[in-house]
């Protein structure tokens with residue numbers, strides 16, 4: 629990947645921006661740093677809803693993430709905006725409901741490509757399930773799927789921007 633190129637800007641989106649998308653933000657950012665690609669790929673996350681604007685990630689999520697070595701504590705929730713479609717190259721939704729909300733607000737001249745995050749994963753599931761109202765296993769499931777999708781996304785970006 630050439631450092632002279634403009635960075636590829638990736639935005640992860642879920643409903644609240646306190647469980648799934650901040651996890652993707654932290655996990656994928658870690659992979660980008662390990663690969664020394666921080667000048668080539670920038671990462672952010674947002675929610676379609678406004679209930680948690682300014683809040684840190686859910687404590688259950690930060691605790692499960694910390695056990696795997698990911699520190700999400702500095703992240704704060706924000707709501708996705710129309711400006712994001714002009715700012716980001718790739719907007720990745722955690723589930724089909726997030727994707728349809730994004731499609732409904734997408735401006736016709738926006739530059740961002742929209743997809744489901746797990747399009748990049750090996751796992752044969754489409755969506756990262758919302759863990760908010762479930763038990764602790766839901767947060768482990770989020771981490772498993774996010775790690776899978778993040779590996780695939782990094783490989784895809786490395787192959788499309790190589791050289």
Ligand code: 4NP
Pocket residue numbers: 642643644645646647648649675679758759760
């Ligand atoms: P997230 O999870 O979309 O993965 O951040 C949720 C967080 C909060 C709510 C729903 C889902 N909520 O209803 O407040």
